[in-house]
Amino acid sequence: MLRPLGRRPWTCRQCLVQRQTRAFESAASQAPRSHIHSIPTDNSAPRKNVDDETLRRIFDSQNFWKDFSQQRSADVSKRAGLVQNQYLTSPDGFRAFANASLQKCQVIVAKVLAAETLDEYRALARNLDQLSDLLCRVIDLSDFIRTIHHDSRIQEAATQAYALMFEYMNVLNTTTGLHEQLSIALSKPEVTSHWSEAETIVAQILMRDFTTSAIHMPPSERQRFVNLSNDISQVGSAFFNGAEPARSQITFHANALQGLDPIVVQQIKKWNNKAPVPTAGVVPRLVLRSVRDESVRKQTYLATRTSSSRQIHRLEKLLTKRAELAKLSGFNSFADMTLSDKMAKNPEAVSNFLTTLISSNKGPVQEELAQLQQMKGSGLQPWDHAYYVHKRVLEYSQSRRSRELSIIPEFFSLGTVMQGLSRLFDRLYGVRLVPQETAAGETWHPDVRRLDVVDESNRHIAVVYCDLFSRPNKHPNPAHFTLRCSREISAEEIAECASLDQSAHPNDGMATAVDPQTNTLRQLPTIALVCDFQEPVSNGSGRPTLLSEQSVRTLFHEMGHAVHSILGQTPLQSISGTRCATDFAELPSVLMESFATAPEVLSLYARHWSTDEPLSESMMRSMEMDRTAHGSIYGAVENESQILMALVDQAYHSIPSAEALKNGVDTTEIYHQVFSQHSSLPDPEDVRPRTSWQGFFGHLYGYGGTYYSYIFDRAIANKIWQDVFQSGRASVDRAAGERYKNEVLRWGGGRSGWQCVAGVLGDANPSNADGRLVEGGDEAMREVGRWGLGRDGGSV
Structure with missing residues (x-):
């Protein structure tokens, strides 16, 4: 299988990058279709009420969903392709889809390479954006289908389509004429003066991607760049998948494990009363949380945070290869290379943000540790933290948790939560979710629900396929995928599509609107x-899928990505929706988590699945008290752990390339330097051998140099929540929603993240009064660090 070679000019900047643990985002493009699906233009209150109730029932009632879904899907004569793609009615359709897209790509490439006149150069940015769209529409959709579809024939066909287009993308990455033509266009004022702002931004993005993809280098250096990129991909993958402790287990006498669940002790105990504790998995975490013997906890802590030497070797090889790639590309370090197109711009700015943030978080950390110290009565050690936090949580649960909290999920059926999201979007942005019957063959599984997004004029503006229920062999991580982005389709493009194939839709049959x-x-x-x-139980009780508070937050988080894609409808797909700077992409999703349990938002939707009784104010207060209590127990320390991980990531990737290549990288020494300087609870200096937890830090591969991004967006989201949405008091306020939509969401990647933040906070905001945010830079990064993260905790 072909592997990505690093930054690609012809695919979205987040495409092909799997985001471990959080969302896996594939920012794709979308193309027009000649048949425009329309929704009845009835936006009256009765129609909205019917849609609203239907939205709840298609997720909460299996019988209702069965009847609803069979209205169109039973008509096999009107069979549609997957996600309405006209080609994807059978496995062979993937080959036809890829070949048709490839043919269109070749026409555009020939046109770009032949450009000579001013008009031809003025069309260059849009032509290259369309080329990127054609590649993304195959790569993104095929990559998604091959991982989600249950049919092995479909999986194989999608994989072949993916490989074919990926290989062609690699050819384009070595087509120097494309780079040369874009350089000529950018050098001509009589060309650039005619470009729109979107065209200018896309041209600059593509040129920057060319620069970091080695296309401008001499052939020998370009080949070396490709080889290094391949090496990094292979070593990085081995590192990500190869996490292993230095020791596989530690053996204790069973009597030393007092406090651990007796059932667990029985499961691991041997005939001679010895109990081998594995150093990976759930058991060691349980030991750290519950075993009373501190020496057992200490040995377990040290063993679970010490990586194998071969895993450390993989990491250090990965870092050295990255340093070599950065040097070849003319950058001082890999962090300089990877941050050049981010909001942060350079590693010094990231360091400013993180060190300021850790200072603003220090007071709450000390408060939490002081409470744990008081419980222990003597020096608190790193291996004590999980144990005493667990004790505090248990004490709180026994003294404060009420019956009200135990029945909270009964007010969060999946249908009511989806209903709440639609009502919230309607209040804030004037868009809502409308259930839509699917044609036979349109979805990859019968459980998938289709929702159309409509605005207040009842114009169709997006399609959302919801695959929300578990099933065998389905990947468990929640995720948002953009299968096709928004973009304008020119009349010329429609005519060219028809000239190639009279039966073809310019958007492959997928959703379009005028x-x-x-x-x-x-x-x-x-x-x-x-x-x-x-799934909802089918035992006749009618009991729907009930969500925990955490699951509600997860669903709101993923819908935050979706609403960015829905409202970020730019003229060109390269900057549409979530296709923005990596360190800005999580802002909408993180902010949405705050809406999930704000009292004003809960009042919109939280109702008992059986009685329809609304969630009471006392229950809302209980939920808030519970979150506040848990945040005060471990939220600040959890925040610090995320900041420390980001500091380690920066320290590794900011080493000057020449120094890394000359002296190598001692990851264990650097890891302990960072923790000794910044951690409130570092390993004691006399602990030998030293721990090497960095070997378990798999995100160092996928997030190399950018691990700070999630907490950076959390800090910005907290500020917007406090100042724009008034900490929830304006969480359903249309004026606040329009302000956020117009200053942040609608731009996609077509505006600097700093301009978005400055715009939504406004000139009167003290943080922005002197204009320090608009241009970004070191002081702007420090300012975001001062905003802090709150006390909720959280990890990528």
């Missing part, structure tokens, strides 16, 4: 939301 303001055909965002919730 923009009433410009009378332009648009391809609509097509999105997939994937979760792993249990």
Whole structure:
């Protein structure tokens, strides 16, 4: 299977990058279709009420869903392709889809390479954006289908389509004429002066991607770049998948494990009363939380944080290869290379943000540790933290938790939560979710629900496929996928498509609509939301899928990505929706988590699945007290752990390339330097051998140099929540929603993240009064660090 070679000019900047543990985002493009699916233009209250109730029932009632889904899908004569793609009616359709897209790509490449006149150069940015769209529409959709579909024939066909287009993308990455033509266009004022702001931004993005993809280098150096990129991919993958402790187990006498669940002790105990504790998995975590003997906890802590020497070797090889790649590309370090197009711009700015943030978090950390210290009565050690936190949580649970909290999930059926999201979007942005019957063959599994997004004029603006229930062999991680982005489709493009194939739709049959303001055909965002919730029981009780508070937050988080894709409808797909700077991409999703349990938002939707009784104010207060209590027990320390991990990531990737290549990288020494300087609870200096937890830090591969991004967006989200949405008091306020939509969401990647933040906070905000945010830079990064993270805790 072909592997990505690093930054690609022809695919979205987040495409092909798997985000471990959080969302896996594939920012794709979308193309037009000649048949425009329309929704009845009835936006009256009765129609909205019917849609609203239907939305709840299609997720909460299996019988209702069965009847609803069979209205169109039973008509096999009108069989559609997957996600309405006209080609994907059979496994062979993937080959036809890839070949048709490839043919269109070749026409555009020939046109770009032959450009000579001013008009031809003025069309260059849009042509290259369309080329990127054609590649992404195959790569993103095929990559998604091959991982989600249950049919092995479909999986194989999707994999072949993916490989074919990926190989062609590699060819484009070595087509120097494309880079040369874009350079000529950018050098001509009579060309650039005619470009729109979106065209200028896309041209600059593509040129930057060319620069970091070695296309401008001499052939020998370009080949070396490709080889290094391949090496990094292989070593990085081995590192990510190869985490292992130096010792596989530690053996204790069973009597030393007092406090551990007796059932667990029985499971691991041997005939001679010895109990080997594995150093990976759930058991060692249970030991650290519950075993009373401190020496047992200490040995377990040290063993579980000490990596094998071969895993450390993989990491140090990965870092050295990255340093070599950065040097070849003309950058001082890998962090300089990877941060050049981010909001942070350089590693010094990231360091400023993280050190300021850790200082602003220090007071709450000391408060938490002081409470644990008081419980222990003597020097608190790193191996004590989980144990005493667990004791505090248990004490709180026994003294404060009420019956009200235990029945909270009964007010969070999946259908009511989806209903709440639609009502919230309607209040804030004037868009809502409308259940739509699917044609036979349109979805990859019978459980998938289709929702169309409509605005207040009842215009169709997006499609969301919801695959929210668990099933065998389905990946359990929640995720948002953009299967096709929004973009304008020109009349010329429609004509060219027809000239190639009279039966072809310019958007492959997928959703389109006419923009009433410009009378332009648009391809609509097509999105997939994937979760792993249990299906409603079918025992006749009518009991729906009930979500925990954490699951509700997860669903709101993924819908935050979706609403960015829905509302970020730019003219060009390269900057549409979530296709923005990596360290800005999580802002909408993180902010959405705050809406999930705000009292004003809960009042919109939280109702008992059986009685329809609304969640009471006392229950809302109980939920808030519970979150506050847990945040005060471990939230600040959890925040510090995330900051420390980001500091380690920066320390590794900011080493000057020449120094790393000359002296190598001692990852264990650097790890302990960072923790000794910044951690409130570092390993004691006399602990030998030293721990090497960095070997378990798999995100060092996928997030190399950018691990700070999630907590950076958390700090910005907290500030917007406090100042724009008034910590929840304006959480359903239309004025606040329009302000956030117009200053942040609608731009996608077509505006600097700093301009978005400055715009939504406003000139009157003290943090922005002197204009320090608009241009970004070191002081702006420090300012975000001062905003802090709150006390909720959280990890990528």
